[in-house]
Amino acid sequence: MPRPRPLSPHLQIYRPTLTMMMSVAHRMTGMGLYFGTLILAWWLLAASSGPNAYSAVEGFIGSLFGRLILFGYTWAVIHHMLGGIRHLIWDMGYGFGPHEREWLARATLAGSVGLTILLWAIGLLVVGGPR
Amino acid sequence: MKPEGFRIRTPLARVRGLGAARSGTEHFWRQRLTAVANVPLVIAFVVIVASLLGRNHAAVVQILGSPFVAIVLLLFIASITTHMRIGMQVVIEDYVHDDIPKLVCLIANNFFAVAVALTSAYAILKLSFGV
Numbered sequence: 001m002p003r004p005r006p007l008s009p010h011l012q013i014y015r016p017t018l019t020m021m022m023s024v025a026h027r028m029t030g031m032g033l034y035f036g037t038l039i040l041a042w043w044l045l046a047a048s049s050g051p052n053a054y055s056a057v058e059g060f061i062g063s064l065f066g067r068l069i070l071f072g073y074t075w076a077v078i079h080h081m082l083g084g085i086r087h088l089i090w091d092m093g094y095g096f097g098p099h100e101r102e103w104l105a106r107a108t109l110a111g112s113v114g115l116t117i118l119l120w121a122i123g124l125l126v127v128g129g130p131r
Numbered sequence: 132m133k134p135e136g137f138r139i140r141t142p143l144a145r146v147r148g149l150g151a152a153r154s155g156t157e158h159f160w161r162q163r164l165t166a167v168a169n170v171p172l173v174i175a176f177v178v179i180v181a182s183l184l185g186r187n188h189a190a191v192v193q194i195l196g197s198p199f200v201a202i203v204l205l206l207f208i209a210s211i212t213t214h215m216r217i218g219m220q221v222v223i224e225d226y227v228h229d230d231i232p233k234l235v236c237l238i239a240n241n242f243f244a245v246a247v248a249l250t251s252a253y254a255i256l257k258l259s260f261g262v
Contacts, residue, residue, distance in 0.1 A: 004228075005228065007228075027222060030215070030218050030219075030222075031219070031222065033211075033215065034215045034218070034219055034243075037211070037212070037215065037247045037251075038247065040247075040251060041247045041250045041251045041254070044195075044204075044250075044251050044254035044255060044258075045250055045251075045253075045254045047188070047191055047192060047195055047254065047258060048192075048253075048254040048255075048257040048258045050188075051188040051189075054188045054191070055188070077173060077177075081169070081170060081173060084166045084169070084170075085170070087166070088163070088166065088167065091163060119177070119181075122181070123181060123184060
């Protein structure tokens with residue numbers, strides 16, 4: 001039996017910081033989006049299958065549970081996208097200063113929450129929401 | 132004797148030599164490439180979904196199957212499923228350390244991503260060609 005490989009210290013020994021939490025959130029939202037594509041595939045397949053299959057998806061999405069999932073999914077998409085843009089800024093070599101990275105983290109969080117609420121407000125009030 | 136750490140090969144040559152993972156920076160590059168592609172494609176997807184709110188199945192089929200929308204959806208599916216497959220692979224490699232579970236997870240990840248991609252693409256094409 002070989003000895004287990006040594007592991008570096010992990011999350012639990014560090015004091016939480018905003019940028020760290022945003023990194024965790026980026027991973028979590030990415031994983032959520034990963035499994036959420038099942039709903040996307042189901043929706044597309046149902047639309048191509050016919051009215052009965054499609055109304056089953058509509059029933060799920062229109063339910064309270066479905067709307068909660070969709071609301072969370074909307075936030076996850078926007079948060080992951082804004083977080084990804086933040087990563088692209090870092091990839092270009094910008095935004096590493098103490099002020100900048102804190103500001104970017106706050107902007108990402110505020111932007112994702114704000115845009116999610118805005119999108120749903122437009123969807124529910126203006127367009128009328130899912131049937 | 133050569134000084135400690137002295138290498139004739141440049142860092143670029145080591146990268147071109149594909150490094151320890153035998154794939155060089157291709158993984159990193161493809162993740163960024165699809166990230167950049169995802170931004171306009173996800174925004175387009177949100178607009179498409181918003182335009183479908185409150186419409187019945189027949190109207191949804193007509194919109195989803197129209198050439199421009201279908202092509203955007205196909206690009207969207209190709210980009211996000213590539214992005215999520217690479218992303219989940221990193222998560223698995225970070226957290227699953229034992230060989231057999233890691234192998235199983237990596238295989239399952241590929242199967243899942245390809246299944247979601249092809250299911251969605253099939254549905255979009257079926258809507259487009261009206262069969």
